[in-house]
Every structure is written in C-alpha cells, then in structure tokens.
Amino acid sequence: MAAPELSHPLPSTRKRLTPAHRWWWKFQRISGVVLVVLLFAHLFYNLVLGDGVNQIDFAFVAGKWAAPLWKWWAFALLVLAMLHGMNGMSYLVGDYARSQRTRRFLNALLGAATAVIVVLGTLVIFTFDPCPQGADASLLPSFCAEVGK
Amino acid sequence: MTAVEEVPTELGGVAVMQVTLRIKRMNPEGTGDHAPGEDYWEEFHLEAHATDRVLDALHKIKWEQDGTLAFRRSCAHGVCGSDAMRINARNRLACKTLLKDLNPAKPILVEPIVGLPVEKDLIVDMEPFFASYRKIMPFLMPAGPAPERERLQTPAQRERFDDTTKCILCAACTTACPVFWTDGQYFGPQAIVGAHRFIFDSRDEGQWDRLEILNDTAGVWKCRTAFNCTEACPRGIEVTKAISEIKHALNTGEI
Incomplete structure (x- = not known):
C-alpha cells in the first residue's frame, strides 16, 4: 500500500477566517436565550395577566399593538424566531442532504420561505389598523370611539 | 468482582x-x-x-x-x-x-x-477517518531554524494540551458522533482532538493555519455538543471540552 499523500504544511492561498459559520453558531445561541425571554413575557402578558385566555380577541390585540413597545416586541419575536428556525433547519439540511445541488435547493427554499414570512409579518405589525372603518364598535378597542371614527 | x-x-x-x-x-x-x-x-x-x-x-x-x-x-x-x-x-x-x-x-x-x-x-475502511486527520496537519510546525537542543516548555505549558496527547486514533469518538454519521463532510471529533494537541502546544506556530481549517464548513461549527465522543473515548479524553476550547479560541481570537 502506497503511503498517503501529505499536503504542504502551509496552504498556498491564505483564506481569511470567514465569519459566516461562527456568526450563525453565535446567533443561534444568543437568539435562543433572547427568544425564551421574549416568548415567556408574551405568554405571561396574554394568558396570565387580566382575564387570561378569554381576553384574547381583536380588541385585545389591537389595544396591545397601540403601544410601540408591543409592536417592536412582536417584531423581535417574529424575526428572531424565523431566523433561529431557519438556521436550525439549514443545519438539518447540511446533515441529511447528500448532494451539493439538493443542499443548495433546500437552503434557497428555506431562505425564500423565511423572507416571505418575515416581510408579510412585518407588514401586518406596522400597517395594522386597530379601528377599521365600518366595523362593529363592540368588537373594537375602547379608544376607537375617542379617535372619532 | x-x-x-x-x-x-x-x-x-x-x-x-x-x-x-x-x-x-x-x-x-x-x-x-x-x-x-x-x-x-x-x-x-x-x-x-x-x-x-x-x-x-x-x-x-x-x-x-x-x-x-x-x-x-x-x-x-x-x-x-x-x-x-x-x-x-x-x-x-x-x-x-x-x-x-x-x-x-x-x-x-x-x-x-x-x-x-x-x-x-x-x-x-479507516481511510476517510485518516484523511480528516491529515487535513488538520498533525505534525509540529515550528517557526525559525531548528534549535541545537530540544525545544523547552514549562510543565504548565505541557499540561495545557496533555489530555489530547492521549489519543490513539481508534476512531471510537468519530464513529459515535451523530453529525459524522449523517454528514459526510464533517471532520469528526478525532481530527479536532488531533488539532487541539498542536494548537495549544507552545512549541507549535501553525495554530492559525489549523484554526482556519477548523473554522471552515467541515470544522468545529458542525459540532452539536452531543457528548457521544466524550462517552466513547476509551482513553478518557474530554473530547467535547477540547472542541469547545477550539470554538472559544475562534470566537475570542485568543489561544
């Protein structure tokens, strides 16, 4: 049996320490911790405070999103959860998709799905109208009457 | 008994x-x-x-x-x-x-x-396993001309990488790794242990070349800290800890 070939100790073309894998690895851990805080505060506010699960209707969500804090809270939840989930799924693709082509295709699909959901979700959060015209006033948050619609 | x-x-x-x-x-x-x-x-x-x-x-x-x-x-x-x-x-x-x-x-x-x-x-066939080991360049890469006598280091410097010198290349860790089973590209724990042995050796100057290789697609970022490797090692090497030390060196830039 021939001796295995050894490559030259120093690579001829020096690559920079590409940060992509490292960055995603860090992101996955940091976003995981942040998501736990965001999610449990969200669940506590919706399900434990006030009347609990019975309070959730259009008026409750509309009233909540009248405050910028909760808008940004929902936005952070959306973006972090989608990116965290996308990266986790792409780890699975890396593990189980054998060929380079399948891997590229699945990752592209994953990226596209994430982008669509993040864009749609962001639109919903920031263009949300709490007092749609012509709606039954009893279903709307209380401040709609004061706005005078 | x-x-x-x-x-x-x-x-x-x-x-x-x-x-x-x-x-x-x-x-x-x-x-x-x-x-x-x-x-x-x-x-x-x-x-x-x-x-x-x-x-x-x-x-x-x-x-x-x-x-x-x-x-x-x-x-x-x-x-x-x-x-x-x-x-x-x-x-x-x-x-x-x-x-x-x-x-x-x-x-x-x-x-x-x-x-x-x-x-x-x-x-x-152990060849894919040995191929990963060769990729991390498992030999001393000193800087400067060879000294006339042995390269000295303190007991503390030797202690730093003592654990990973125990590796006997049996492949028990690599073939216990769930990422290695499914992902044909991953170097596997043993190659990372082999790199750790040189990266943390005070006499070796090739640490950043090795870290560069381990930072790549097939390297340490594939590790999910399943701890199968640490459990499998018949020499009792703390494999997952060694991998984490390399992640830490890459994250902080300090060795």
Whole structure:
C-alpha cells in the first residue's frame, strides 16, 4: 500500500477566517436565550395577566399593538424566531442532504420561505389598523370611539 | 468482582461462564447462505473466563469455531487503537472490555463501528477517518531554524494540551458522533482532538493555519455538543471540552 499523500504544511492561498459559520453558531445561541425571554413575557402578558385566555380577541390585540413597545416586541419575536428556525433547519439540511445541488435547493427554499414570512409579518405589525372603518364598535378597542371614527 | 463470587470456583481459580456473542458480519465475496456485501447476525456460544475480554472471545471464535471471522487487533492492550468496535451499542475497544462487565447472561452484540464503509465483518475502511486527520496537519510546525537542543516548555505549558496527547486514533469518538454519521463532510471529533494537541502546544506556530481549517464548513461549527465522543473515548479524553476550547479560541481570537 502506497503511503498517503501529505499536503504542504502551509496552504498556498491564505483564506481569511470567514465569519459566516461562527456568526450563525453565535446567533443561534444568543437568539435562543433572547427568544425564551421574549416568548415567556408574551405568554405571561396574554394568558396570565387580566382575564387570561378569554381576553384574547381583536380588541385585545389591537389595544396591545397601540403601544410601540408591543409592536417592536412582536417584531423581535417574529424575526428572531424565523431566523433561529431557519438556521436550525439549514443545519438539518447540511446533515441529511447528500448532494451539493439538493443542499443548495433546500437552503434557497428555506431562505425564500423565511423572507416571505418575515416581510408579510412585518407588514401586518406596522400597517395594522386597530379601528377599521365600518366595523362593529363592540368588537373594537375602547379608544376607537375617542379617535372619532 | 460480583461475577466471580456468584460462580463456585476452586480456591484461586478463575470463574468460568458461558457467553453468547452475536456478531454482525458481512462478506464482500458472499457465503453459501448470504449474498456478497449482505449484513447478517451470527451467534457464537463459548466458554469464557471472568478475566476474559471481548477480544479474547473473538480470538476463541476465530481460532476454534470460525476462521473466517475478520477483525483488526494489534497490541491487544489498549494502546494501538486497532480494535474499536460497537459492543452492546457503545463504541469500545474489544481489548479493554471485560465480558463479565457486559452482562454475559444476555447475548453480547458486536458490530463494526458506524459511519465508515465496512470491508469485512468487523473491519472498516479507516481511510476517510485518516484523511480528516491529515487535513488538520498533525505534525509540529515550528517557526525559525531548528534549535541545537530540544525545544523547552514549562510543565504548565505541557499540561495545557496533555489530555489530547492521549489519543490513539481508534476512531471510537468519530464513529459515535451523530453529525459524522449523517454528514459526510464533517471532520469528526478525532481530527479536532488531533488539532487541539498542536494548537495549544507552545512549541507549535501553525495554530492559525489549523484554526482556519477548523473554522471552515467541515470544522468545529458542525459540532452539536452531543457528548457521544466524550462517552466513547476509551482513553478518557474530554473530547467535547477540547472542541469547545477550539470554538472559544475562534470566537475570542485568543489561544
């Protein structure tokens, strides 16, 4: 049996320490911790405070999103959860998709799905109208009457 | 010790027990009953002593029952790293595993290590494993001209990488790694242990070349800290800790 070939100790073309894998690895851990805080505060506010699960209707969500804090809270939840989930799924693709082509295709699909959901979700959060015209006033948050619609 | 006490023995004698080994076999040329390349389980019954290891049982089978049984072994004392195999669903060295510690009342399962192509019976092709090891450049890369005497280091500097010098390249860790099983690209824990041994050696100057390789697609970021490697290592190397130290060095830029 021939001796295995050894490559030259120093690579001829020096690559920079590409940060992509490292960055995603860090992101996955940091976003995981942040998501736990965001999610449990969200669940506590919706399900434990006030009347609990019975309070959730259009008026409750509309009233909540009248405050910028909760808008940004929902936005952070959306973006972090989608990116965290996308990266986790792409780890699975890396593990189980054998060929380079399948891997590229699945990752592209994953990226596209994430982008669509993040864009749609962001639109919903920031263009949300709490007092749609012509709606039954009893279903709307209380401040709609004061706005005078 | 309990197994010795349960079985009546002569004074100073060694307990004798009946064991069954169920071995996963494969013959690339096929046998009378099995197609070429087909996996099948075969049972062997034998008499063994309480002091016998799995390797002794395999020897007994090969020498007295079935000469076609193929397995690797060399030193038979846990140093050469040739006889790593999956015994009762855990990667171990056959020469360091006593039969009496495996519950001999039940058949003992012996399989080749997982994730490398099987050549015959318990022998796998180790080349993909060694190829990963070669990629991390497992040799000293000193800076400057060779000194006239040995390169000195303090006991503390030696202690820094002592754990990873124990590696015997048996592949028990790499073939216990779930990422290695599914992802053909991942270097596997052993190559990272091999790199750790040089990266944290004060005499070596090639650390950033190695870290660059381990920072790449097939490197340390694939590790999910499953701890299978640490559990599998027959030398007791803290493999997952070594991998984490390399992640830390890459994250902080400090060695």
